[in-house]
Amino acid sequence: MDTPHLLIDDARMRRNIEKMAAIAERNGVALRPHVKTHKIPRIARRQVEAGAAGITVAKVSEAEVMADAGLEDIFIAYPLVTDPKIRRAVDLGQKLQKLIVGVDSLEGARRLSAAAGNQVMEVRLEVDTGLRRTGVAYDEAVDLAREIDAFDNLNLSGIYTYRGAVLGGSPTLDREKAGLEEGGLMVTLADRMREGGVGIRDISLGSTPTAEYAAAVEGVTEVRPGTYVFYDRMQARLGACSLEECAATVVCTVVSRPREDLAIIDGGSKTFATDVPPGTAPLNLEGFGHVVGYPGATLERLTEEHGMLAVTAEHDLEVGDTLRIIPNHVCSTVNLHDAVYLVGESGAVEEVRVAARGKVR
């Protein structure tokens, strides 16, 4: 198997899938994993077989790939705005057992309602609980829920948020506090909506780092972690897993060893994601990945096809040596690869296409 390639340890992945399923079961909440991490229908099916109620996607195109592969219960956790996406979602709603669509503005709700015609679309209202991205402002959510609830062909069944390990607007290492606060905010909000006459059933939240805490909050009905399927260096730093639980590594070759303090590998920014850059607080990760077996080596710089590994004279790295590197952020790293390579306990390797890779629309 030539390098670079993205290797998935099948046994580790299975354990990760089971671990999160057990967390959800123990807390009596539904698990709806975000499949943007792996983008592979076969892995989504495994998550469902292990107990997930359905799956989450960000794009209609991801939903289409998963629906084609037989996934029947899909939540597009993204506000749909453009006509082509809304039309495709309406079509998909007719095919699937269950489709839920995110909405976070009156304009989005209007467009969805207009396209749905006689079909009733199940929607959830996205709420911003502190990440400052999509989601209606927390204080305006009750009013907007009431307005969306008034559309005859939109069935507002729940509210959802995504915040990750964020507290008071800033990233935090305190996953427990973040998860509990996130859960509390959403349960309180749902209660206010119910008092205002809007029947909210589902309260969906949680990320890989916060899921186990958010799931324990009374009233929460669903968690949507994604990264846990593989975990990554960022999650290990957050304490959500150990490095030994990370199932995905990028396998690279040393192509040059021009100096005592420098080894060059055949993976750069087209192989490793750069969206969780070194030094970002509060993670403060050194370099672009963890070099397995060489803890003192730092993947210091990346250009497109080169990785610059700061090493010492003591590192016995030579041209042709193979290295395995746990990426900082596995979700965006997977999206750079056409295929992953599943390695089983026997050592047999199987190529699996990342079927929803690059599905930007």
Added chain:
Amino acid sequence: MDTPHLLIDDARMRRNIEKMAAIAERNGVALRPHVKTHKIPRIARRQVEAGAAGITVAKVSEAEVMADAGLEDIFIAYPLVTDPKIRRAVDLGQKLQKLIVGVDSLEGARRLSAAAGNQVMEVRLEVDTGLRRTGVAYDEAVDLAREIDAFDNLNLSGIYTYRGAVLGGSPTLDREKAGLEEGGLMVTLADRMREGGVGIRDISLGSTPTAEYAAAVEGVTEVRPGTYVFYDRMQARLGACSLEECAATVVCTVVSRPREDLAIIDGGSKTFATDVPPGTAPLNLEGFGHVVGYPGATLERLTEEHGMLAVTAEHDLEVGDTLRIIPNHVCSTVNLHDAVYLVGESGAVEEVRVAARGKVR
């Protein structure tokens, strides 16, 4: 045309191709554009039709895609080390009019020679002139050139380097000084090799920011810019182009406008490359792209599928509005897209597959 998508202004691209071809012609050097920027055979052919002597790639798989599309003169400017890549390169050498392979170590040369058998492979020695990635150390280059020259089935025809806008080991805005120094270093080195009995014909260097200066150095024979075909915000900041010459923009939709100071677009780190992050010296770019027509708006944060645009109450952005954004780094941005959309002067749009996207091996 739904969003997000990567739009290429055909007329601008043509002018960029002609501009660099004229620079090379004026200076009497060969132009061998690096096609990693666009990864599209049709655009590579246009570059050749406009006067390029051949093309440059980083990966054997890129070379294979280009060869399949009829490109006949290819330089793999990357040290090949693994057996599968070397075997594929040897096969390719039998099919193409001309194939040149990079080498930067004795071990790499040995492996290539062993695989080549009776076939003579044309190679160029990569030299590090200050970027500190692949390339033999400058002071060791003459000795290594002599050793490589001794292989009967390797024809060492030239030396090459890639440094970009770097001076004294650090990034610089002084493209002229960087290009002249790079050229001077390589010409001096080639002279030393010739004095040492190694017949060096080709001296190949230069990047989009330095090509026009490096090409003017007496003795330089070839430049290998890549980004110029589209240009990008980084190149504009370096002074290599104006923003008006940038041919590639990411077209996005505002999907949420939750606050006066925040608009969310449907492109994140799976749509925009993050390998030239905001604030990196000496570019110090604000945000992840230039928002065309909204100079005061900053694409401040990206998550995977969301772009957070810092705006003011005065920005008349509403849910559903379309924006065009010049990416910081177009090469790694193109690699995130399965297709680009070429728009001609008539306004007609054509989808063109990025055939060598994701070719990591």
